[in-house]
Amino acid sequence: MNSESNVAPAVRSILEAARERGRSEGDDGPSGGRTPASDGRVSVEARSLPDAIERAEREDRVPVIAEVKPTSPTSDGTRDEDPVELARAMVEGGASAISVLTEPTHFDGSPEALRRVRAAVDVPVLRKDFVLRESQMDVVEADLILLIARFVDDLPALVAAARDRGFQPLVEVHDAAELEAALEADASIIGVNNRDLTKLEVDLGTFEGVAPAVPDDVTLIAESGVSDPADVRRMREAGADALLIGSAIMDHANTDEVDIAENTRRLTRV
Numbered sequence: 001m002n003s004e005s006n007v008a009p010a011v012r013s014i015l016e017a018a019r020e021r022g023r024s025e026g027d028d029g030p031s032g033g034r035t036p037a038s039d040g041r042v043s044v045e046a047r048s049l050p051d052a053i054e055r056a057e058r059e060d061r062v063p064v065i066a067e068v069k070p071t072s073p074t075s076d077g078t079r080d081e082d083p084v085e086l087a088r089a090m091v092e093g094g095a096s097a098i099s100v101l102t103e104p105t106h107f108d109g110s111p112e113a114l115r116r117v118r119a120a121v122d123v124p125v126l127r128k129d130f131v132l133r134e135s136q137m138d139v140v141e142a143d144l145i146l147l148i149a150r151f152v153d154d155l156p157a158l159v160a161a162a163r164d165r166g167f168q169p170l171v172e173v174h175d176a177a178e179l180e181a182a183l184e185a186d187a188s189i190i191g192v193n194n195r196d197l198t199k200l201e202v203d204l205g206t207f208e209g210v211a212p213a214v215p216d217d218v219t220l221i222a223e224s225g226v227s228d229p230a231d232v233r234r235m236r237e238a239g240a241d242a243l244l245i246g247s248a249i250m251d252h253a254n255t256d257e258v259d260i261a262e263n264t265r266r267l268t269r270v
């Protein structure tokens with residue numbers, strides 16, 4: 001659907017950087033950590049997110065995808081701890097899956113961070129980036145890959161390309177029209193982003209507005225803006241199968257030592 005009109009300046013800058021990286025990633029070789037098949041594509045044996053969610057439910061944990069997010073355009077600071085240590089602490093706190101930012105210029109992420117995290121934990125790992133075209137998938141192995149409906153030209157083709165490589169595509173939407181596009185593209189894991197990329201403001205009402213139209217057989221994820229146990233309850237009551245949480249766990253503004261496991265636990269043990 002590719003609508004970049006009206007996005008916040010920071011998002012425009014992120015997309016420009018993604019296009020620039022796309023010229024070297026995949027086309028001229030990997031930027032790090034991929035295991036290419038003979039045709040240069042990555043080939044993944046993915047850990048199942050729906051299975052990880054089911055396991056959390058059985059064990060009375062809220063299914064949370066905890067995000068290793070060193071910084072972002074809206075963060076109050078930067079955390080520079082080892083991503084592996086952060087991810088291990090998140091799993092210790094009950095996270096069902098880990099999301100790793102691989103975007104380098106606005107989020108301080110890297111494919112190498114994801115590769116190391118995936119080797120260190122046994123839960124599914126999401127590659128969180130701004131993938132605009134197929135060749136950008138062949139950078140690093142991950143269990144899930146994010147595709148943002150708003151920013152890609154041919155969503156059905158990218159969903160199919162992700163599956164061809166073994167990734168579980170997580171298609172991110174923000175409104176009813178994008179949800180329709182995701183369903184037409186045969187997405188089975190859909191995230192509703194509460195962060196409006198036009199103004200970068202967060203409104204949990206976004207998820208509540210879109211969720212009722214999502215078919216039951218879709219794995220539905222509430223993304224962004226979940227900051228405390230009350231928000232967790234609110235998103236679960238609105239139908240979230242799992243929650244993607246970054247800032248509340250990373251606690252960027254806190255300059256003291258942060259207990260990442262405890263930050264995660266207070267959101268998984270609601």
Ligand SMILES: O=C(O)c1ccccc1NCC(=O)[C@H](O)[C@H](O)COP(=O)(O)O
Nearest residue numbers: 072073074075223224225226245246247
């Ligand atoms: O987080 C940002 O500042 C941001 C800015 C521009 C585009 C995307 C952005 N975030 C990406 C995300 O989707 C979040 O990292 C993720 O959903 C977690 O959100 P939160 O729990 O609010 O950190």
